[in-house]
Amino acid sequence: xFKRWLxxxxxxxxxxxxxxxxxxxxxxxxxxxxxxxDITTLDPAIGYDWVNWSMIKSLFSRLMDYEPGTANLVPSxxxxxxxxxxxxxxxxxxxxxxxxxxxxEVVASDVKYSIERAINPKTQGPGAGFFGAVNGxxxxxxxxxxxxxxxxxxxxxxxxxxxxxxxxxxxxxLAINFASVVPKxxxxxxxxxxxxxxxxxxxxxxxxxxxxxxxxxxxxxxxDYYIKGVPYIDSVTxxxxxxxxxxxxxxxxxxxxIAGDGIPPAKFLEIKNSPEGAQMIVDGEQLHxxxxxxxxxxxxxxxxxxxxxxxxAINKERITRILNGRATPANQPLxxxxxxxxxxxxxxxxxxDKAKALLAEAGYADGFETVLFSTNTDPxxxxxxxxxxxxxxxxxxxxxxxxxxxxxxxxxxTEGEAPMIWSGGMAWIADFPDPSNFYGPILGxxxxxxxxxxxxxxxxxxxxxxxxxxDSMSDPAKVAERQAAWGKIFTDIMADAPWVPVINExxxxxxxxxxxxxxxxxxxxxxxxxYDAIFVK
Amino acid sequence: MLGVLTKRLLQxxxxxxxxxxxxxxxxxxxxxxxxxxxxxxxxxxxxxxxIRHELGLDQPLLTQFLHYLRGLLQGDLGRSYAxxxxxxxxxxxxxxATLVLMAAGIFVEVAIGLTLGITAALNRGGLTDRLVMxxxxxxxxxxxxxxxLLLLYLFAATLGWxxxxxxxxxxxxxxxxxxxxxxxxxxxxxxxxxxxxxxxxQDYIRTARAKGLSARRIVLRHALPNxxxxxxxxxxxxxxxxxxxxxxxxxxxxxPGIGQLAWQAIQQVDIPIIxxxxxxxxxxxxxxxxxxxxxxxxxxxx
Numbered sequence: 001x002f003k004r005w006l007x008x009x010x011x012x013x014x015x016x017x018x019x020x021x022x023x024x025x026x027x028x029x030x031x032x033x034x035x036x037x038d039i040t041t042l043d044p045a046i047g048y049d050w051v052n053w054s055m056i057k058s059l060f061s062r063l064m065d066y067e068p069g070t071a072n073l074v075p076s077x078x079x080x081x082x083x084x085x086x087x088x089x090x091x092x093x094x095x096x097x098x099x100x101x102x103x104x105e106v107v108a109s110d111v112k113y114s115i116e117r118a119i120n121p122k123t124q125g126p127g128a129g130f131f132g133a134v135n136g137x138x139x140x141x142x143x144x145x146x147x148x149x150x151x152x153x154x155x156x157x158x159x160x161x162x163x164x165x166x167x168x169x170x171x172x173x174l175a176i177n178f179a180s181v182v183p184k185x186x187x188x189x190x191x192x193x194x195x196x197x198x199x200x201x202x203x204x205x206x207x208x209x210x211x212x213x214x215x216x217x218x219x220x221x222x223x224d225y226y227i228k229g230v231p232y233i234d235s236v237t238x239x240x241x242x243x244x245x246x247x248x249x250x251x252x253x254x255x256x257x258i259a260g261d262g263i264p265p266a267k268f269l270e271i272k273n274s275p276e277g278a279q280m281i282v283d284g285e286q287l288h289x290x291x292x293x294x295x296x297x298x299x300x301x302x303x304x305x306x307x308x309x310x311x312x313a314i315n316k317e318r319i320t321r322i323l324n325g326r327a328t329p330a331n332q333p334l335x336x337x338x339x340x341x342x343x344x345x346x347x348x349x350x351x352x353d354k355a356k357a358l359l360a361e362a363g364y365a366d367g368f369e370t371v372l373f374s375t376n377t378d379p380x381x382x383x384x385x386x387x388x389x390x391x392x393x394x395x396x397x398x399x400x401x402x403x404x405x406x407x408x409x410x411x412x413x414t415e416g417e418a419p420m421i422w423s424g425g426m427a428w429i430a431d432f433p434d435p436s437n438f439y440g441p442i443l444g445x446x447x448x449x450x451x452x453x454x455x456x457x458x459x460x461x462x463x464x465x466x467x468x469x470x471d472s473m474s475d476p477a478k479v480a481e482r483q484a485a486w487g488k489i490f491t492d493i494m495a496d497a498p499w500v501p502v503i504n505e506x507x508x509x510x511x512x513x514x515x516x517x518x519x520x521x522x523x524x525x526x527x528x529x530x531y532d533a534i535f536v537k
Numbered sequence: 538m539l540g541v542l543t544k545r546l547l548q549x550x551x552x553x554x555x556x557x558x559x560x561x562x563x564x565x566x567x568x569x570x571x572x573x574x575x576x577x578x579x580x581x582x583x584x585x586x587x588i589r590h591e592l593g594l595d596q597p598l599l600t601q602f603l604h605y606l607r608g609l610l611q612g613d614l615g616r617s618y619a620x621x622x623x624x625x626x627x628x629x630x631x632x633x634a635t636l637v638l639m640a641a642g643i644f645v646e647v648a649i650g651l652t653l654g655i656t657a658a659l660n661r662g663g664l665t666d667r668l669v670m671x672x673x674x675x676x677x678x679x680x681x682x683x684x685x686l687l688l689l690y691l692f693a694a695t696l697g698w699x700x701x702x703x704x705x706x707x708x709x710x711x712x713x714x715x716x717x718x719x720x721x722x723x724x725x726x727x728x729x730x731x732x733x734x735x736x737x738x739q740d741y742i743r744t745a746r747a748k749g750l751s752a753r754r755i756v757l758r759h760a761l762p763n764x765x766x767x768x769x770x771x772x773x774x775x776x777x778x779x780x781x782x783x784x785x786x787x788x789x790x791x792x793p794g795i796g797q798l799a800w801q802a803i804q805q806v807d808i809p810i811i812x813x814x815x816x817x818x819x820x821x822x823x824x825x826x827x828x829x830x831x832x833x834x835x836x837x838x839x
Contacts, residue, residue: 037801040805041622121587124592126579126580127580128583128584128587129580129584195621195623212793214630214631214793214797215793239703239791240791241702241788242702246791249694253701255701404804406569406570406573406574407568410569410570431579441578451570451582452582
């Protein structure tokens, strides 16, 4: 009855890492990584910023994971799995002999406990909603149950998930940090003292040895990791509180191996044009789109012609220059790296005359006044000003309101409050590499609510229906069809123009010359820095 | 004496309560919602509501404040929203670094300020006086961020005399303390100069001169001890103003103090940490307020 899809064994997992082995890795090496902000938490049910994301990835294991540097799913803690034809039952066989760093073997009940913990309201985890398709989700999140009826563990080596609706993204969901497997005794035990996030125990490639608050974290390789020889490095010291400029100077002196915050915009060109710059800069694409939301519930953006005119009025090339070329112009919500991205789609070109004509048609030949919100950290206000100038050229007088991030988010989620928002500094970076992740909360009807993230307040029920249909195609054989369906949803949205997709920003990481491996393990699409794959030459 | 101290402590407790109330109301009046900051973009409305409930943010403001005060009386500042760690733990872990930095900074500014100020006073009207006062003016006006980066670039990155950032050894504290000290020294130089000139005009100095004492002995034994008293009192007042500079200097030199903690918490709307750091620096000020009159009897009598 069950259809075997992908059978992976240890060898397949090892093979998965081989493509990057072209440049032979050497084992050993102690590296130093710096960040400006202190690490908030290493609790996988709570951590949700791009700094702790990569560390949590390597501290813990999940049923599913990705090939380093790619968006290709592979089994990890799971040795194999099967999906039922109706897409409602997933059965996983666990890899045998995998141990937590406290020495105990990982069993099926750990998987069940970890996911229930991520959903339980008492954990205060941000990722609960990802598991919404599992049976019993409403009872657990609503507080009427402490367990999740949709996870069964018939024996120590088997986990069965029962879903209430088909969810084509479910394997991705099992690969995100919130699905990391944790040992209950370490979470509730005396050693953690109610603060598992500072004393994490997992079964990943790294083990946290020491954490001096505000100064540094010391990670060591897990000698018992289930893939022999992984990770390649012996230890990682993460030094926090480091001003990016200082981190860069230290990197040039050889005291630092990876400057996690990248290169400050003011220094970028200087470093890029320096002799050693080429070796230092890792400049990679990420799953990111920067956009301007046009609030469809605020006049005059309730008129589609006005929204289209604004789409034509913004000079995106100029904005990429503000970022020293670290971005490319965007024409649709999905970033180019995302499956479903439509290469043939051209969107609205930059055309001032046509924009003016459209505004005149809509009855705004003399323009209008409006407000553009933006966050207040460089370079976002400068980008907002560039947009302001572009709008002025077609007669729209926009007042730029640059506020702290929390205040912009609050304005966006309040009906009728923010006519336009430049998303820079808080733009959507995908949680997992699937197009659906760009829809629901930011463009679907579900997000167009008080406190939501759909700041265009755009709600198109026909598209919502198509989205649900696409996400029901959980048959792996229909992957291409499903991705095409999603791609079409995003290009069709552009007819209504609730957004101005502005740029796809690349991430920049600075690394020392001795660090080896391709760029895409330093800017891994699902992790940022992939500690499992990087090595010292 | 004991009565005065009790009165002072009582006043301090009232001030602390007032500041706590005002900060609390201001923080919660912000439009930014801590629950949504924690929940992030993918969270459903249900998740945000659950987080808000678990943090107690769905209760009336007064209930929340009373709950906070109850914790405060037991020395409990609550848990950080983003880190889930006890705020007391976070502050205690970082307080020593800030205290070391402040002590070193104050030492540097007083040492530089006194030396310059007294030199200027002894050469009143001369070229040295004018040079010292001009440089004091530059020192007071220079932005801390710029001075910090200049020192860092020159003495750490280029000359390599000191480490660029970090904490732990004497070499680490030199540049951050110099940054704080150079900026504060200007004030102390001006103050030392005028205090010294004041004292040098006093009758007992003339008497000392008439007795035929050496100039060196007059300055060191008779003038300095009297001129220095108001300066010591100023150090107490200075601690509060120092906090602002500490935030900047800690950021540039990667100094693991409470300034960095506060800065990060403000960006994350982590209200328990912001409250905790605010109350800690208020307590620091109050302690300085109580100690200052013990040093300079003239403040006590007023």
